[in-house]
Amino acid sequence: MTAENPPVAVSTTATASKGGGGFSWAALFFLAPAALLLLVFLLFPTVYTIALSFNRGRAGEFTEWTGLDNWIRLFTEDPNFLRLGFPPSGALWNNVLWLVFYVSLVVLAGLIIAVMATRVRYEAWIKAIVFLPQAIAATSLAVIWSFVYAPDRNTGLMNAVLGIADIGPVALLGNPSTVNWALIAVGIWGSVGFATVILSAAIKGISSEVLEAARVDGANETQIFWRIIVPMVSLPIAVVAVTLVVNVIKLFDLIFVMTQGGPGTSSRVIAFSMYQDAFRQGQYGYGAAIAVVMVVLLLPVMIFNVRRFRAEAVQQ
Amino acid sequence: MTALQDTTVQAPPRTASERLARFVGKSPVHIILGIIALLWLVPTIGLLITSFRPGADMRATGWWNVIVEPRFTLANYERVLTNEGMGQAFLNSLFITVPSTILPLLVASMAAFALAWVKFPFRDTVFLTIVAMLIVPVQVGFIPLVVAMRESGMPLLTTYAGAWLAHTAFALPFGIFLLRNFFITLPKDLIEAARIDGASNWAIFRTIVVPLSVPAIAAYGIFQFLWVWNDLLMALIYVQRTTLQPMTYQVTTLLGTYATEWSLLSAAAFLVMVVPLVVFISLQRYFVQGLLAGSVK
Numbered sequence: 177m178t179a180e181n182p183p184v185a186v187s188t189t190a191t192a193s194k195g196g197g198g199f200s201w202a203a204l205f206f207l208a209p210a211a212l213l214l215l216v217f218l219l220f221p222t223v224y225t226i227a228l229s230f231n232r233g234r235a236g237e238f239t240e241w242t243g244l245d246n247w248i249r250l251f252t253e254d255p256n257f258l259r260l261g262f263p264p265s266g267a268l269w270n271n272v273l274w275l276v277f278y279v280s281l282v283v284l285a286g287l288i289i290a291v292m293a294t295r296v297r298y299e300a301w302i303k304a305i306v307f308l309p310q311a312i313a314a315t316s317l318a319v320i321w322s323f324v325y326a327p328d329r330n331t332g333l334m335n336a337v338l339g340i341a342d343i344g345p346v347a348l349l350g351n352p353s354t355v356n357w358a359l360i361a362v363g364i365w366g367s368v369g370f371a372t373v374i375l376s377a378a379i380k381g382i383s384s385e386v387l388e389a390a391r392v393d394g395a396n397e398t399q400i401f402w403r404i405i406v407p408m409v410s411l412p413i414a415v416v417a418v419t420l421v422v423n424v425i426k427l428f429d430l431i432f433v434m435t436q437g438g439p440g441t442s443s444r445v446i447a448f449s450m451y452q453d454a455f456r457q458g459q460y461g462y463g464a465a466i467a468v469v470m471v472v473l474l475l476p477v478m479i480f481n482v483r484r485f486r487a488e489a490v491q492q
Numbered sequence: 493m494t495a496l497q498d499t500t501v502q503a504p505p506r507t508a509s510e511r512l513a514r515f516v517g518k519s520p521v522h523i524i525l526g527i528i529a530l531l532w533l534v535p536t537i538g539l540l541i542t543s544f545r546p547g548a549d550m551r552a553t554g555w556w557n558v559i560v561e562p563r564f565t566l567a568n569y570e571r572v573l574t575n576e577g578m579g580q581a582f583l584n585s586l587f588i589t590v591p592s593t594i595l596p597l598l599v600a601s602m603a604a605f606a607l608a609w610v611k612f613p614f615r616d617t618v619f620l621t622i623v624a625m626l627i628v629p630v631q632v633g634f635i636p637l638v639v640a641m642r643e644s645g646m647p648l649l650t651t652y653a654g655a656w657l658a659h660t661a662f663a664l665p666f667g668i669f670l671l672r673n674f675f676i677t678l679p680k681d682l683i684e685a686a687r688i689d690g691a692s693n694w695a696i697f698r699t700i701v702v703p704l705s706v707p708a709i710a711a712y713g714i715f716q717f718l719w720v721w722n723d724l725l726m727a728l729i730y731v732q733r734t735t736l737q738p739m740t741y742q743v744t745t746l747l748g749t750y751a752t753e754w755s756l757l758s759a760a761a762f763l764v765m766v767v768p769l770v771v772f773i774s775l776q777r778y779f780v781q782g783l784l785a786g787s788v789k
Contacts (some may be wrong), residue, residue: 183709184664196611198611198612198613199612200610200612202610202693203606203610203611203615205693206603206605206606206693206697207602207606207607207618208599208608209598209599209601209603210599210602210603210664210668210722211603212626213599213657213661213664214518214665215519216661217633217637217658217661217662218625218628218633218661218662218665220626220634221632221633221635221637222632222725224635224636225632225633225635225636228635228636233627233635235639236635236636236638236639237639248578254533279671289525289528292525293525293528293764294520294523295518296521296522296525299719302525302528302529305528305529305532305533306532308532308536308769308772309532310772311718311765311767311768311769311771311772312536312722312769313721313722313723313724313740313764314722314724314726314742314760315722315740315743315764316743316761318747319539319743319747319757319758319760319761320535320536320538320539320761321535322623322747323538323539323542323581323754323757323758324535324538325582325753326752328555329551329554329714330552331554331752331754332496332554332556333534333535333538333554333556336554336556345644361666362787365531365532365535366684369532373780380740391637403567425629426629426630428722428724428725429724429725429740432724432744433724433726433743433747436788437784445502447629447631447725449630450631450634451634451725451728454634454635455504455634455728460635463634463635466631466636467629467631467632468632470631470632471627471628471629471632472540472631474627474628474629475627477627478624478626478627481626482620482625483621483622483626485620485623486620486621489509491616
């Protein structure tokens with residue numbers, strides 16, 4: 177949740193980036209440290225991990241080729257990873273829940289707060305307050321919210337409030353049917369500020385004449401929101417959404433600290449399963465397959481990023 | 493809070509009654525924003541208060557009772573810092589984070605300079621490859637890098653070296669991307685003029701590009717600092733000595749040991765937050781600028 181990298185988008189003012197020119201020692205000198213690190217720490221491991229996913233991989237080394245065994249087990253025989261049924265469950269399914277609810281609600285809440293904040297004098301304060309979780313470690317977010325959810329009216333704020341209405345106490349994190357929703361709510365709380373700040377900047381780019389014209393024509397605020405503001409900031413919305421999708425696929429710390437994937441295995445997500453299966457169970461080939469699943473899920477984002485860059489490069 | 497500041501669109505109301513009318517007309521907005529502010533502040537404030545409450549009070553009543561029984565103590569902080577290892581873990585977090593911030597700053601700005609201002613074949617292809625690498629998850633590195641580090645004969649996993657290198661490498665695609673996009677916006681004439689005057693690439697990099705790019709470099713530095721400081725996962729993998737573990741790891745350990753000792757847990761969680769909050773509040777301007785530079789358009 178913390179310090180999301182800003183979404184990938186591209187400056188339009190490129191002036192100097194055409195390739196060409198002959199071989200350059202200077203270029204080699206400036207690029208060599210980065211190239212070396214990227215080759216050793218990103219490219220080589222990616223190839224190794226893909227290969228290891230077809231291997232038993234004892235101790236992380238190539239010990240015995242097993243063909244598609246890891247892959248077949250992952251998608252058909254491991255209910256902790258994916259169990260299709262009604263309702264479906266497993267780590268991959270939980271990521272789907274996160275993807276649908278976390279991404280859409282963060283974007284929606286971010287938009288609404290950004291629009292509402294433009295209409296008050298304390299706009300800067302509201303934005304700063306919702307943005308603050310960006311600086312906080314997921315580990316600390318986990319402690320903050322485990323405390324709020326504590327199933328004791330004399331400890332947990334949520335149950336104290338519910339107690340006023342004579343509900344509960346409920347243990348959201350201890351119940352397989354509520355734990356994912358409780359975690360998603362924490363995720364939303366952590367990321368809304370990010371969406372608010374980005375979208376607020378975009379909304380300010382909408383010319384006030386457009387909004388005035390709509391008001392003169394008798395549009396109400398709901399119509400202005402859905403028919404003018406949302407379409408006019410659709411690109412920033414897409415960029416924010418893509419960043420949030422990446423967050424979901426890489427999600428780990430919050431789950432690890434708050435629930436350890438529990439109760440049982442009900443709140444696991446793929447990054448947690450990768451750690452659990454590889455490093456705690458010692459099934460490195462299997463863990464490698466899960467890491468590859470993460471890469472595959474991120475490929476559409478990669479294509480989105482590269483396409484956007486190329487489109488910009490052509491416009492120059 | 494200046495970076496988030498913005499001018500209000502409306503003309504100021506002229507009279508008191510006009511002001512009142514406008515305020516009442518907007519009251520749903522004020523109420524909703526008020527609820528939002530409470531929702532975002534209260535959980536954190538509750539934890540902060542708990543970290544200063546005596547343990548006996550914490551076990552007896554909810555933190556909101558400080559209004560009727562305002563007793564505060566520093567004992568929780570004292571205990572987690574000394575007996576519970578958060579003091580050492582604080583230093584460990586610093587030892588991990590500082591090199592893991594400085595190294596990628598240096599390496600990424602050099603590469604970004606070449607990609608922006610040195611001509612060489614396939615430059616756009618190289619940059620596209622780096623854009624593609626933005627999504628590589630740290631998980632693909634875990635198994636091969638741990639094996640390689642273990643077998644290298646060098647103490648990479650029992651010191652901080654492995655974590656520094658892994659953090660640096662995985663920070664590069666984003667850093668190169670961000671800085672290259674900033675560097676190409678620098679005035680071309682300035683750099684061409686320096687070239688004509690016979691300045692070397694290194695001189696142009698050091699005396700023109702870097703000084704003019706302080707906002708972008710600072711933004712990247714802040715991101716990377718916060719990212720590493722707040723990280724738990726990379727430490728779990730690449731720091732294999734319990735005594736070297738950062739604060740995030742130590743908080744997780746405490747949570748396992750003292751599941752409901754919220755006095756200690758809250759103090760520990762707050763210690764993790766202190767440095768990022770100071771960095772964030774004092775350098776917020778750069779942070780938000782960086783965020784916007786990376787996104788909008």
